[in-house]
Amino acid sequence: MSTEQQINTFVIVGGGTAGWIAASILSRALAHMPCKIRLIESPHIPTVGVGEATIPSIVDMLEYLKIPLADFIVKTNATFKYGIKFSDWHTIGQDYWHPFGYVGSKIDGRPFYQHWLKHKKHGGQTEFTDFSPAIALSKQNRFFIPDPKHPTNLSSSTYALHFDATLVAQYLTHYCLDKNVQHSLNHIQHVALNPEGQISHLLLEDGEQVNGDFFIDCSGQQSILMGKAMRIGYENWQHYLPVNKAVAAQSAALDPLPPYTRSVAHEHGWRWQIPLQNRTGNGYVYCDQYCTDSAAQDLLSKHVGEFITxxxxxxxxxxxxxxxxxxxxxxxxxxSGFLEPLESTSIYLIMKAMLNFVQTLPSKKLHQAPINEFNRRMDHEYNCIRDFIILHYCETKRTDSDFWRMWQNLAIPDSLQTKLELFRAQGQLYHDTDDLFASDSWYSVYEGMGVRPDEYDPVIDSSDFTKIEQALLSSKVALEHNASKPLDHMAYLSRIKTK
Structure with a gap:
């Protein structure tokens, strides 16, 4: 595009994790373009700062930003994450895992899950995620990063990070300032729109008028640009996901240090446990229709022990x-929206939105077709993640409280109903190449929540069942054996610190 058509000034309103990730990706994408980026952060509004668990895309983002993984881990008190251990979701006393990476591998060209399903229907005693390298390592609190030059049966594991969200914002602040992003601490007094309905400028508390060509709203739930000024409505999904509050507090570090997040279902919601190097992040997500704030805090205290914040x-x-x-x-x-932190998708949605944006970087003309396509893609992201989160609730067999009994009759989206019906028939997954969660994620949660198909794929009968049974048992033993060899999680982190 010509210089006259280029957007010259981007203004980001709001800091925290969202603001500084937005500024980081934008400054990286526009590194060789004559654009100015300014981030205005209110000194009056504290950041939420509880988005401390991620999915593997965080590693992709660090690589995109050319941030050294070891440096990031040391400076944000980060730990590694192989997945999530869910407790008491389907029934009280039952655990299941959602692992990162692959579970098993295809056999005779057919999904591993289908062969495992036949094994299970013939009395097999293994669990699906027994064949996940990530879970084999998690159960023994071990960690390693696979070496592509020396593959093993653990190499299909992938990992994410837990980190201190406040330290991440500080880290990315320094990253952005080194790339000449302008940073202001000021409060937005007024957002001015031009006759076409675009934002023309911002008026700050100190009287400064901030002009810009394009504005990015990272002001949190206030949404002072998109919501308040531009009056773009909000699609409420409380009828699908009724939890609407969380109480969060920190406690002492765990020993041993697990390389996974814990999610424990309780009477009126669920509790997270996120292990960092120097402390543990805890929270209880609940529905205030069934639980008071003080009762939620009491429950968190009961299960966590002494708070350090x-x-x-x-x-x-x-x-x-x-x-x-x-x-x-x-x-x-x-x-832009909120999906409860059950599957740690908040950082991903920030990153994905910004990467989608820079891939369709607008000119001053602001053509409508790319804007429509961006909104379509992000709507789809939210819908897919929403369905995956609802799956953790809607198949529960718990009836021990009004909250869980509610789920016996709560309506679910048609899109999820279609996925459930298709899977229940012969274990077939709804084909959606744009879904964040891959096949093994859906298989893991379906199985964890007691959703098992009536039949397996009949094509599986063409494989030698006896040989496959033997292969399953030997591979499980080999996986557990090899998972005992790497360093434990804490020792691996200590080695990073001393390098």
Whole structure:
């Protein structure tokens, strides 16, 4: 595009994780373009700072930003994450895992799950995730990064990170300042729109007028640009996902240090446990229709023990903005929507939105077709993740409280109903190449929540069942044996620190 058509000034409103990830990706993408990026952060509004667990895409983002993994881990008190251990979701006393990476591998060209399903229907005693390298390592609190030059049966594991969200914001602040992003601490007094409905400028508390060509709203649930100024509505999903509050507090570090997140279902919601090097992040997500704030805090205290920080209560409305890109404004993070942190997708949605944006970087003309396509893709991201989260609830067999009994009759989206019906027939997954969660994620949660197909794929009968049974048992033993060899998680982190 010509210089006259280029956007010259991007203004980001809001800091925290969303603001600084947005600024980082934008500054990296525009490194060789004559653009100015300015981030305005209110000194009056504290960041939420509880998005401390991620999925493997965080590693891709660090690589994109050319941030050394070891440096990031040391400076953010990060630990590694192989997946999530769920407790008491389907029934009290039952655990299941959602692992990262692959579970098993195809046999005779057919999905491993189908062969395992036949094994199970013939009385097999293994669990599906017994064949996950990530879970084999998690159970023994071991960690390693696979070497592509020396593959083993553990090499199909992938990992994410747990980290201190406040330290991440500080880390990315320094990253952005080194790339000449301008940073201001000021409060937005007024957002001015031009006759076409675009944002023309911002008026700050100190009287400064901030002009820009494009504005990115990272102001959290306030959504002062997209929501308040541009009046883009919010699609409320509370009827699908009724939890609407969380109480969060920190406690002492765990020993041994697990390389996974824990999610434990309780009477009116669920509790997270996120292990960092120097402390543990804890929270209880609940529905205030069934649980008071004080009762939620008491429950968290009962299961966590002594807090090292004051508990904070956070309110939220599950859902998404009706448009995430409108005219010359883009909503990122909580200003664009909120999905409860059950599957640690908040950082991913920030990153994905920004990468989608820079791939379709607009000119000053702001053509509508790319804007529509961006909104379509992000709507699809939110819908797919919403369905996956609902799956963790809607198949529960718990009836021990009003909260869990509610799920016996709660309506689910038609899209999820279609996926469930298809899977129940012969274990077939709804084909969606754009779904964040891959096949083994769906298989793991379906199995964990007691959703097992009536039949397996009949094509599986063409394989030698006796040989496959033997292969399954030997591979499980080999996986457990090899998973005992790497360093334990804490020792691996200590080695990174001393390099």
């Amino acid at each position: 004051e508990p904070r209560t956070i309110s939220f409305t599950t859902g998404k903005r009706q448009k995430m890109w409108h005219k010359n404004c883009l909503a990122i993070g909580l200003s």
